Amino acid sequence: MTVQIRPAPTASPYAGRLYERLESQVRSYSRAMPRQFARAEGVWMYDSLGGRYLDFLSGCSSLNYGHNHPALKAALMDYIANDGIAHSLDLHTEAKAAFLRTFDEVILRPRGLVYRAMFTGPTGTNAVEAALKLARKVTGRTQVVAFTNGFHGMTLGALSCTGNAAKRDGAGVPLTYVTHEPYDGYFGPDVDTTALLERRLRDHSAGLDAPAAILVEAVQGEGGLQAASPAWLLRIAEVAREHGALLILDDIQAGCGRTGPFFSFEGMGFVPDIVTMAKSLSGMGSPFALTLLRPELDVWSPGEHNGTFRGNNHAFVTATAALRLFWSDGRFEADVRRRGGLLGRRLDAIARSLGLSVRGRGMMRGLVTGSGEIAAAITRLAFAKGLIIETSGSDDEVVKVLAPLVIDDDVLAMGLDILEDCARQVLSAPLRVAAE
Ligand SMILES: *Cc1c(COP(=O)(O)O)cnc(C)c1O
Secondary structure, eight states: OOOOOBOOSOSTTSSHHHHHHHSOTTOOHHHHSOOOEEEEEBTEEEETTSOEEEESSHHHHTOTTOBTOHHHHHHHHHHHHTTOOOOOTTOOOHHHHHHHHHIIIIIIGGGTOOOEEEEOSSSHHHHHHHHHHHHHHHHOOOOEEEETTOOOOSSHHHHHTOOOHHHHHTTOSOOOSEEEEOOTTTTOTTOOHHHHHHHHHHOTTSOOOOOSEEEEOSBOTTTTOOBOOHHHHHHHHHHHHHTTOEEEEEOTTTTTTTTSSSSTTTTSSOOOSEEEEOGGGGSSSOOOOEEEEOGGGOOOOTTSSOOTTSSOHHHHHHHHHHHHHHHSSSHHHHHHHHHHHHHHHHHHHHHHHHTOEEEEETTEEEEEOSSHHHHHHHHHHHHHTTEEOEEESTTSOEEEEOOOTTOOHHHHHHHHHHHHHHHHHHHHSHHHHHHO
16 A cells, blocks of 8 residues: 555644634634645545545545545536536426435335435434424424434534533523433443333323434434444334334434445334435535435425525435445445444454444444543544544544545555554553643
């Protein structure tokens, strides 16, 4: 392997001061990675000074097929060159028709799934808001059950379902009508938390109102990469049905192949009532969100839920190309499953040698480091060596590997070598690194 990672030698000559003066201090990722990025190709990002970085963040799983995949780029450039419709509210367009037909043919039918597509505003949180609103409208109930460490977005409805206190504190108003129940493993491996929920729902004096929906991630992306067991998820689906609640599966981060199959819940023996998707759905990083609903639940009146940017035509074009290229047969999925196994074995070995542990599933796994300081020191050091990698978890204590799914095995191994080096270095001198 001859590829070289060459991070820019220094942060100083780039226009960092410009951002301090003109961009709100709400900015976050750019603080840990103070560079200005210029272009990106595949798994690589390049900064304005010519530094080259291996991307193990992938836009938080928005770039599962890598940056600027040539086939997706070509489809979009053709579409624009031919004056394809860019914006159309929710009018019918050829690009939308092609997406709907392809999604049905390539994704839904082969899996025996029947859903209607609701195009919401362009980000994940919009898809979650639509799902919550629909569940409340269908059931006539207000309460929603979400889970500890769940992350569902930043608008008020989705934020109410998000666990993280720092995010919730930004709301400025009470976050209501949601109870957070313990996710799988919250009390350790020996406590079946579905039984706690079931018991409380069955007991009319438990103080838990009958929920409109149970909202769950199969693998908690931002919450720390807890992966619920298939049996736990199946039981949650059954509990939802038994208690007249809709099961909303938030597949915004774990979907589009991140855990192996297209949907993170495949092969687990249940079908969610509603599925939310965004992040990698467009395939090229354009904003594009989708709420899938069982046809019987489609009780909306026309325009009752609305938005100027529903169904981004450029995203339809790249999403359609991505579905055709990666999902028309089982090869990509098999490759991702295999590579996810490689990642898991390598992380397990790193964790064992350093006394850490590993969480996650498929190509969505991370090292549990014990503290936010340690994890931050590891990712800081990794960035200095040209590896873009971030943390997640309640204390940001998990270093999460979200490499593009299309990464070559040897490049993946090279990134993991860097991660291992950095983890070893930090753990052998945590105080010194933390104090730097
Ligand atoms: C990122 C994310 C969201 C929110 O999506 P945005 O595009 O940031 O609004 C919701 N749910 C999950 C599971 C996510 O990972």
